[in-house]
Amino acid sequence: MNLNEKFTTYAVGKTLSYIHKDPEKNLPKAVSLARKISPNAYSSQIDRIEEVINDPDNVFYKYIINMLDRIDEDVFDKTITNFMLNGVLFSEDLKRETREKYNCNVPWTILLDPTTACNLKCTGCWAAEYGKSLNLSYDEIDDIINQGKDMGIYFYIYTGGEPLVRKKDILKIAEKHNDCEFLIFTNSTLIDDDFVD
CATH class of the missing domain: 3.30.750 (Transcription Regulator spoIIAA)
Structure with a gap:
């Protein structure tokens, strides 16, 4: 794990800890922070997340709040880390390199x-x-x-x-x-x- 990945993992851990304290209040703040620090390439994804987070009647919002309330914090955080960081963010360069090297999906x-x-x-x-x-x-x-x-x-x-x-x-x-x-x-x-x- 390089320095950027270590910092990102640390920052996500701190953000998740903050969200767990009061999900309904802190989740919108965390998404707002993500918008400020994320590259423009992720703006459309953040738009969709923000749309969900700002609508308490949205079924996905209810699902997220329910998960934050019912799932063990360590399990929830590990899922976010493994799926979002390792599976999506940190591995994207390696996936691209593999696609180019082998000319495959x-x-x-x-x-x-x-x-x-x-x-x-x-x-x-x-x-x-x-x-x-x-x-x-x-x-x-x-x-x-x-x-x-x-x-x-x-x-x-x-x-x-x-x-x-x-x-x-x-x-x-x-x-x-x-x-x-x-x-x-x-x-x-x-x-x-x-x-x-």
């Missing part, structure tokens, strides 16, 4: 199917057609994420089968790559207290 996310196995047999689900034997090993999943990060990709979506059939490996990967954001499409039946902790 670099996606903003990678979808991974760690397994075709599922603990349910839902009518109409494609997973039943593939059986339970197709699995990526821990090392293969780790390698995919390492390759993705080498291209500037810090957002990964687990699909399946049921990804939580492999929850021990998924947690190990998340701990190892704690600079990435992970989303899991799950039927939720395998979520237990240990997984939540």
Whole structure:
């Protein structure tokens, strides 16, 4: 992480701490600050965010306030850091360099199917057609994420089968790559207290 990235991470951390104190009052101030310090290239994104933040009746505003109220502060802050900073801001130059070097598109996310196995047999689900034997090993999943990060990709979506059939490996990967954001499409039946902790 270079000096600019360290400063930005520090500043975002301080801003999030400020927002958590009184989200409804401080969120508009944080967006106003972002407008002042962000390059003009981000002005249209800030316009959209500002439009949401200044309308308490907006469904996205309600969603953001609800998240700030209900989600653990550390989890919320880590999500913002991994998704917005690592996944969008800091990795953009690397994505551009990779696009130019290989003359290809670099996606903003990678979808991974760690397994075709599922603990349910839902009518109409494609997973039943593939059986339970197709699995990526821990090392293969780790390698995919390492390759993705080498291209500037810090957002990964687990699909399946049921990804939580492999929850021990998924947690190990998340701990190892704690600079990435992970989303899991799950039927939720395998979520237990240990997984939540």
